[in-house]
Amino acid sequence: MNLFSRKTTPLKKLTPENIAVNIESLSVELNNKVVLDNISMRIPAYSITSIIGQSGCGKTTLLNSMNRMNELITDHKITGHIWMDKRDINHKRENVARLRTNVGMVFQQPNPFPMTIYENVGFGLKLQQQYSRRQIDDAIEKALINAGLWDEVKDRLHEPAMILSGGQQQRLMIARALALKPQILLLDEPTSALDPLATLFIEELMQSLKQHTTIVMVTHNMQQAARISDYTAFIHKGELIEYTDSDSLFTQPKHKQTEDYITGRYG
Amino acid sequence: MAHIDFNTHISVSFNKELEDLRNAVLVMGGEVEQQLLNVIQAIQFNEASRAEKVVLNDMRINQLEVEIDKECLRILATRNPTASDLRLVMTVSKTTTDIERMGDEIARVAKYISQGIFQIDEQIKLNTIVLGEEIIKMMQKTFDAFARQDVQSAALVFERDDIIDAKYEHIMLMLKDRLRHEVEQLDNWLAIMSGLRALERIGDHCKNLCEYIIYLAGGQDIRHTSTKKMQKKIKALISP
Numbered sequence: 001m002n003l004f005s006r007k008t009t010p011l012k013k014l015t016p017e018n019i020a021v022n023i024e025s026l027s028v029e030l031n032n033k034v035v036l037d038n039i040s041m042r043i044p045a046y047s048i049t050s051i052i053g054q055s056g057c058g059k060t061t062l063l064n065s066m067n068r069m070n071e072l073i074t075d076h077k078i079t080g081h082i083w084m085d086k087r088d089i090n091h092k093r094e095n096v097a098r099l100r101t102n103v104g105m106v107f108q109q110p111n112p113f114p115m116t117i118y119e120n121v122g123f124g125l126k127l128q129q130q131y132s133r134r135q136i137d138d139a140i141e142k143a144l145i146n147a148g149l150w151d152e153v154k155d156r157l158h159e160p161a162m163i164l165s166g167g168q169q170q171r172l173m174i175a176r177a178l179a180l181k182p183q184i185l186l187l188d189e190p191t192s193a194l195d196p197l198a199t200l201f202i203e204e205l206m207q208s209l210k211q212h213t214t215i216v217m218v219t220h221n222m223q224q225a226a227r228i229s230d231y232t233a234f235i236h237k238g239e240l241i242e243y244t245d246s247d248s249l250f251t252q253p254k255h256k257q258t259e260d261y262i263t264g265r266y267g
Numbered sequence: 268m269a270h271i272d273f274n275t276h277i278s279v280s281f282n283k284e285l286e287d288l289r290n291a292v293l294v295m296g297g298e299v300e301q302q303l304l305n306v307i308q309a310i311q312f313n314e315a316s317r318a319e320k321v322v323l324n325d326m327r328i329n330q331l332e333v334e335i336d337k338e339c340l341r342i343l344a345t346r347n348p349t350a351s352d353l354r355l356v357m358t359v360s361k362t363t364t365d366i367e368r369m370g371d372e373i374a375r376v377a378k379y380i381s382q383g384i385f386q387i388d389e390q391i392k393l394n395t396i397v398l399g400e401e402i403i404k405m406m407q408k409t410f411d412a413f414a415r416q417d418v419q420s421a422a423l424v425f426e427r428d429d430i431i432d433a434k435y436e437h438i439m440l441m442l443k444d445r446l447r448h449e450v451e452q453l454d455n456w457l458a459i460m461s462g463l464r465a466l467e468r469i470g471d472h473c474k475n476l477c478e479y480i481i482y483l484a485g486g487q488d489i490r491h492t493s494t495k496k497m498q499k500k501i502k503a504l505i506s507p
């Protein structure tokens with residue numbers, strides 16, 4: 001009997017076709033400091049995966065690994081593989097610009113450019129210099145609709161993005177990422193600067209986005225991870241301690257470190 | 268993670284809330300245990316007045332269930348507990364339901380005694396008291412296992428229910444024999460059968476409590492599994 005509609009396929013039961021990102025033995029050193037230590041995890045497609053853990057445990061670094069942002073740090077050493085679509089994105093011949101189109105990113109603080117709403121969303125598309133004005137208009141409208149912002153901004157597309165509220169700005173950032181039709185969307189604490197209502201809007205938005213996009217989110221808010229993510233990874237001091245479906249992790253964690261962290265105990 | 272220390276949260280007030288919750292269950296358990304002792308004594312000495320007190324006191328136990336459940340809800344809403352904390356709160360809520368039912372079973376027997384329809388001869392009385400004492404033991408061990416969150420004792424208590432079932436069946440056989448020969452006392456016999464069944468059911472509630480204790484400690488749900496499978500699961504929990 002299927003009494004409850006919420007049901008997540010256990011990680012073990014996922015077949016390779018269901019995996020959007022396959023991280024294999026990833027280690028990252030930044031300025032001679034080991035930040036991620038031999039991480040292996042398979043991130044399911046069309047689902048929300050949360051990364052939780054104490055400040056400084058390496059969550060952002062793990063997220064940044066997925067679109068090679070760590071390379072922006074001068075002294076970095078990255079080993080291991082990250083497979084997306086049968087390609088190892090860590091391979092030196094991988095086209096990083098293409099990768100970052102395919103893997104969108106949204107940060108904690110909404111950071112709209114000092115431009116209009118329209119220009120913010122169209123920014124990435126314009127850079128690509130391959131679309132007509134008409135195509136860009138369509139893509140912007142679609143991205144704003146998918147980001148749940150269209151109705152609120154359709155009459156003021158050419159006003160500065162700064163006039164929007166914090167929650168609207170964050171949805172604008174999501175629209176900016178969506179305009180490039182990424183397969184994967186990375187969100188680094190996307191709601192920590194937002195009030196509860198704006199947070200709820202973003203959470204709902206993520207639920208609808210996962211129909212077409214794989215979402216990986218870093219969050220400080222454990223209830224948020226439990227509420228909206230299908231899978232949750234717990235990182236401690238650069239190591240992946242536990243990674244499973246959120247329902248299991250938040251009701252019956254297997255590792256004491258996870259238990260201590262999620263129940264608020266001294267580790 | 269067979270043993271969980273509920274006193275190690277960073278939040279001191281949360282520690283206190285969970286400790287109070289567990290203590291409240293033990294208080295409620297203590298009350299029910301006293302009720303059981305009283306009802307067995309009322310059977311032994313055929314004391315209608317003592318039985319009446321038991322019936323009245325059952326209200327108190329109902330009230331305790333309501334209060335503890337309210338606190339469970341409050342903690343769920345305000346603390347958003349997870350993992351073992353969540354299992355504790357859920358377990359307490361279910362535990363109190365079972366303890367409240369134990370109270371109902373006891374009150375049922377007490378009611379028959381107070382109405383004077385629980386007249387039994389010495390032989391059946393003796394056996395009933397032996398059964399009662401066995402149930403008291405099981406109940407004490409159950410609450411003890413809850414207090415210490417001790418999976419191993421919970422598993423052992425679980426098996427005690429077989430003793431109770433056997434003793435109950437034995438009395439039932441004797442009763443059937445009596446019934447054949449003394450049909451005119453039908454009301455009395457029906458009350459006695461129903462009362463004994465109520466006592467036997469207390470053992471089942473104790474068993475439920477033990478299942479919750481095992482679930483709480485290890486996250487293993489052993490409800491409705493065969494004894495063999497269950498023993499295997501428990502073994503895995505107990506041995507590190």
Ligand SMILES: Nc1ncnc2c1ncn2[C@@H]1O[C@H](COP(=O)(O)OP(=O)(O)O)[C@@H](O)[C@H]1O
Binds near residue numbers: 035053056060061062
């Ligand atoms: N550029 C850097 N150089 C050296 N260490 C860094 C650098 N960036 C981050 N770190 C270190 O890596 C660790 C993980 O950082 P980060 O991934 O931002 O953690 P989180 O997102 O979990 O808070 C931290 O201890 C941090 O000090």
Ligand SMILES: [Mg+2]
Binds near residue numbers: 218
């Ligand atoms: Mg971070």
